[in-house]
Amino acid sequence: MASLNIPSLPLLAALALILVLPVRAVTSASAEAAQMAVGRVEPADLNDEEVQKVINFAAKTYNDMNNDLYFSKPIQVMSASQQVVAGMNFYLKIKFGRTTCTKAQSDLADCPFNEQSDQQKRVICNFQISTVPWMNKMSVTNFNCPRT
Known part of the structure; x- marks a missing residue:
């Protein structure tokens, strides 16, 4: 029964990807916007x-x-x-x-x-x-x- 309370490793990996990807996309978009202003x-x-x-x-x-x-x-x-x-x-x-x-x-x-x-x-x-x-x-x- 103890195994029901511990999430599986694939579930933890999927959750980590869901949390990390949006943050990385926002950071990347901000860097691109700042870089585009230089030289324009x-x-x-x-x-x-x-x-x-x-x-x-x-x-x-x-x-x-x-x-x-x-x-x-x-x-x-x-x-x-x-x-x-x-x-x-x-x-x-x-x-x-x-x-x-x-x-x-x-x-x-x-x-x-x-x-x-x-x-x-x-x-x-x-x-x-x-x-x-x-x-x-x-x-x-x-x-x-x-x-x-």
């Missing part, structure tokens, strides 16, 4: 502080690289996406406009856009910017302003 290009949040730093860096790069006497600033961020790599890649499409301030001026924060039709200069530029936040590194890996 996704929309960037324009309100995010890091994204704003990258946009400002792109604007500084644009002003440093062009030979215009006047300071330009973003009119509109037309698109922004990001990609997790060994750091982050940001892909930006920004429409710039010429301001009334020369680059030689010290306070460029409140420069209004130049509204005179013969002085307006609008340009759309594409940037790829790589960042490594924990090393405080940011660099432009690709930059172009195609003529329209």
